[in-house]
Amino acid sequence: MSLISPWRSDFPALSALAAEGQTYLDSAATSQKPQPVLDALLGYYASGAANVHRAQHLPGERATRAFEGTRMRAAQWLNAANPAEILFTRGVTEAINLLAYGLEHLFQPGDEIAISALEHHANLLPWQQLVLRRQLKLVVLPLDDRGLIDLEQARQLIGPRTRLLAVSQLSNVLGRWQPLTELLPLARSQGAITVVDGAQGAVHGRHDVQAMGCDFYTFSSHKLYGPDGVGVLYGRNEALGRLKHWQFGGEMVHTTGYQTADFHGAPLGFEAGTPAIASVIGLGAALDYLGNLEAATIAGHEAALHAKLLAGLGARDGVRLLGAPELALASFSIDGVHSADLAHLLTEQGIAVRAGHHCAMPLMQTLGVQGAVRVSLGLYNNGDDLERFFAALDKALELLR
Ligand SMILES: Cc1ncc(COP(=O)(O)O)c(C=O)c1O
Numbered sequence: 001m002s003l004i005s006p007w008r009s010d011f012p013a014l015s016a017l018a019a020e021g022q023t024y025l026d027s028a029a030t031s032q033k034p035q036p037v038l039d040a041l042l043g044y045y046a047s048g049a050a051n052v053h054r055a056q057h058l059p060g061e062r063a064t065r066a067f068e069g070t071r072m073r074a075a076q077w078l079n080a081a082n083p084a085e086i087l088f089t090r091g092v093t094e095a096i097n098l099l100a101y102g103l104e105h106l107f108q109p110g111d112e113i114a115i116s117a118l119e120h121h122a123n124l125l126p127w128q129q130l131v132l133r134r135q136l137k138l139v140v141l142p143l144d145d146r147g148l149i150d151l152e153q154a155r156q157l158i159g160p161r162t163r164l165l166a167v168s169q170l171s172n173v174l175g176r177w178q179p180l181t182e183l184l185p186l187a188r189s190q191g192a193i194t195v196v197d198g199a200q201g202a203v204h205g206r207h208d209v210q211a212m213g214c215d216f217y218t219f220s221s222h223k224l225y226g227p228d229g230v231g232v233l234y235g236r237n238e239a240l241g242r243l244k245h246w247q248f249g250g251e252m253v254h255t256t257g258y259q260t261a262d263f264h265g266a267p268l269g270f271e272a273g274t275p276a277i278a279s280v281i282g283l284g285a286a287l288d289y290l291g292n293l294e295a296a297t298i299a300g301h302e303a304a305l306h307a308k309l310l311a312g313l314g315a316r317d318g319v320r321l322l323g324a325p326e327l328a329l330a331s332f333s334i335d336g337v338h339s340a341d342l343a344h345l346l347t348e349q350g351i352a353v354r355a356g357h358h359c360a361m362p363l364m365q366t367l368g369v370q371g372a373v374r375v376s377l378g379l380y381n382n383g384d385d386l387e388r389f390f391a392a393l394d395k396a397l398e399l400l401r
Pocket residue numbers: 028029090091092093094120122123168170171172197199200220359
């Protein structure tokens with residue numbers, strides 16, 4: 001199979017970066033943007049910025065229509081039952097903070113929140129802090145050798161005290177789909193609220209939140225080839241009804257006096273203040289762009305790249321993969337080499353990869369590593385991006401060993 005991305009030329013940043021000698025292999029951190037997203041951003045500003053949901057004038061009406069158009073597209077993208085189940089946040093981090101505050105009133109001391117050992121800090125710290133505020137217990141579901149949440153142990157640990165389960169769909173370090181098909185019903189059968197962190201999962205394939213059967217699902221636009229500063233929180237209608245308001249200000253209030261107020265429900269009641277209007281419009285353009293591509297062709301291209309990545313790493317002495325990644329990325333350490341030194345030498349050769357703890361410090365401790373280098377792929381990567389990476393890796397290892 002050809003390892004040339006047919007979509008690469010849609011992303012102007014790739015040639016700009018190449019002209020600077022940069023090879024971009026850090027798409028799990030953030031992605032480059034296709035031309036239609038850039039056009040949408042420029043188009044909004046160039047044709048007249050205006051606030052949404054407030055103004056009667058033409059630019060205000062136009063901005064509101066485009067903004068709400070993205071809500072419709074996001075609902076279709078995730079197969080939500082209703083656009084009102086789509087809330088715009090700043091990203092996954094803000095969405096999970098919203099949930100940790102908005103659901104706080106449902107927890108009693110001694111209740112349990114279950115997460116897994118592989119969670120990104122964004123799906124750990126908001127729950128950890130809620131646990132501390134309300135004297136709850138944080139239960140951490142362990143992993144098996146492949147980097148999957150261990151279902152046997154999950155069955156022991158998820159029980160009647162579990163009030164909420166929050167897990168990642170696809171790990172940003174281990175690159176494996178997590179067994180949500182088993183985990184979510186397990187939590188639901190105990191009456192727990194279910195939250196899925198789709199930050200990485202949303203980027204690979206289409207996901208149907210109704211079929212998944214979660215209460216909440218969240219992703220960030222910037223990883224899904226859209227602009228930064230915006231994310232989506234899907235909430236099942238009944239689950240949204242249990243949320244208390246958390247940020248207060250313009251446009252989320254129905255009526256207010258000096259002393260009391262009553263608030264809109266979802267979605268506007270959870271979008272206080274002026275939102276990231278241009279970014280929301282840009283996200284709509286990203287979803288349109290992706291919706292016009294053949295999902296199976298993208299998956300095939302990404303799978304071929306990933307196989308090449310794993311084969312190349314496997315062919316080099318001393319490379320230790322974290323887990324057994326099945327798509328999108330590979331994190332690794334090298335015996336006797338500090339990952340920061342390796343990352344430094346790769347950076348000097350124009351290879352843009354991520355090194356460190358990947359915002360998953362407890363996972364690194366569990367795996368017994370200080371840090372790791374992560375190579376991650378986007379739909380625009382070509383096979384020769386990986387060849388440049390491997391050439392740079394070999395050179396770096398010659399110097400370090
Ligand atoms: C699995 C996972 N969850 C959450 C996040 C946080 O996303 P954001 O920084 O866009 O809020 C990331 C970002 O790397 C991630 O990979």
